[in-house]
Amino acid sequence: MNKITRRTAVAALLAASSVGAFAHNKINLGVSIPTATHSFAAGIVFWANEAKKELEAKYPDIKVTVKTAANPAEQANQLQDFMTVTKINTLVVFPFESGPLTKPVEQIHSKGVYVTVVDRGLTNPSGQDAYVAGDNTAFGKIPAEYIAKQLGGKGEVVALRGIASTLDNERMDAFNAVMKNYPGIKVLDAKYGNWNRDDAFKVMQDYLTRFKHIDAVWAADDDMSVGVLKAIDQAKRTDIKLVFGGAGAKGSIKTLMDGSDPRIQANVSYSPKFMYDAIKMTAEARLKGEKLPANNIVPSVLITKEKAKDFYFPDSPF
CATH class of the missing domain: 3.40.50.2300 (Response regulator)
Structure with missing residues (x-):
């Protein structure tokens, strides 16, 4: 093989190897x-x-x-x-x-x-x-601690779960673990609302029919909290003082900032x-x-009215 042929062969080999590396x-x-x-x-x-x-x-x-x-x-x-x-x-x-x-x-x-x-x-x-x-553990723990504190360790609570999944299990387990420390609080029921307004509305209607007194609702999602609030308003129930959603949806954060619904007192971040x-x-x-x-x-953190402006993104779809 002469020098020119050898150089051509080497060049071809290098080119092939570089194409292979590029493709990889x-x-x-x-x-x-x-x-x-x-x-x-x-x-x-x-x-x-x-x-x-x-x-x-x-x-x-x-x-x-x-x-x-x-x-x-x-x-x-x-x-x-x-x-x-x-x-x-x-x-x-x-x-x-x-x-x-x-x-x-x-x-x-x-x-x-x-x-x-x-x-x-x-x-x-x-x-x-x-x-x-x-942080799904914090997502369940933070609302539970907030609700327990606001109720003074006594009261009746209902919860809405999301879709059957490992993260929903983590959230519910964390919520229940906190509530075990408060024997004066009774969690009446926890049903799936599928992170959906309409489904949450139906679940809350069922709760309102079955339970004559409820102090607080852990809606576990801001979309579900919309359905929950609608059901409460339609039933004209005044016993429910606190509805805790979650994930920091812009509508819920705006409500929190404005103080326009006294039942919305806090949120938890999950963007x-x-x-x-x-x-x-x-x-x-x-x-x-x-x-x-x-x-x-x-990390998931507690969002209060004082901190709400730091979590408000009006141009976001959520």
């Missing part, structure tokens, strides 16, 4: 999230698309595909499409429900796809590489922006060939 570093990222059935979910969808827009504008080697699902079965089908049609190598998934999505996510992970699970965890975390969420953070952190780590820490928890 390309990130084809799928984002799987619930549809915007309530304002928190609308915030999740908004922040997911913000992350897609920013990442694709900044990095030519990152492609982001966002899919929304109206139920667990649809989400499971979309995950299959991500593998067979979109051919992703990275997944950020916000499960519609924990149980039905655990196996579909595990199957994707077993094919070598890097998986970050957001908010509603899997029932078996071995199917994920990283987990990103708000849907962690969807944006999870996608961005995952994409940039994978671009560098790195991994995220196994658990990434965003």
Whole structure:
């Protein structure tokens, strides 16, 4: 082989290896999230698309595909499409429900796809590489402590849960753990309101029919608190002095700031922006060939009237 041929061969080899390295570093990222059935979910969808827009504008080697699902079965089908049609190598998934999505996510992970699970965890975390969420223990503990203090350790309380998921279990367990320290407070019932105004309205109507006296409601979500308040107002019940929602929706924070409803006295932070953070952190780590820490928890804090202005974002969908 003469020098020219040898140089040509080496150049071709280097070119091939650089193309291989370039292809290896390309990130084809799928984002799987619930549809915007309530304002928190609308915030999740908004922040997911913000992350897609920013990442694709900044990095030519990152492609982001966002899919929304109206139920667990649809989400499971979309995950299959991500593998067979979109051919992703990275997944950020916000499960519609924990149980039905655990196996579909595990199957994707077993094919070598890097998986970050957001908010509603899997029932078996071995199917994920990283987990990103708000502090769900604090989300249940803070309202319980606030309600117990406002009631002076005595009274009757009802609660509304979200959708059956690991995070909902964490919240309810934390709430109950606090209430066990207050034997003078009775938690009359805790039913699923699915983080939905209409469903919460129906659950609260049932509570109001069954329980002739209620001191406080842990609505466990600002959308659900809207349905709860509507049911209370329609029933013309005046015994309920406190309705504690959660997650810092702009409408609830504005009410808190203005003092326009004396039943809304506090809130607890849990911003849907962690969807944006999870996608961005995952994409940039994978671009560098790195991994995220196994658990990434965003703190939840008590929001009082005095602090409310720091948590009010009028331009946000949530």
